[in-house]
Amino acid sequence: MTTVAPRFDAVIHPPPRLQICGVLAVVDTMDFAAVREEVGVSDSVLSKHVRQLEEAGYVRVRKATRAARLRTSLALTDAGRAAFDAHVAELRRITGA
Secondary structure, three states, X not given: OOOOOOOOOOOOOOHHHHHHHHHXXXXXXXXXXXXXXXXXXXXXXXXXXXXXXXXXXXXXXXXXXXOOEEEEEEEEOHHHHHHHHHHHHHHHHHHOO
């Protein structure tokens, strides 16, 4: 296991964004609706937080037509995965976990 340097990240820290990153950290990609269900927020709340993560370069948003419907999928970027890992390491460090 690679050791990550702990680093607090204010972009990731708000609970919905931390949850989004946590959900996406264990998958390659996930449909927007599945992330919404996992996080337990409305479409508009999820969209707002995803936009902030996307602007930071942490989440990639892809839109594609599947079965005649527009589908949105989300994935952590390499930078997002690194930032999430560092943030979790910092939370562990400050909590003594």
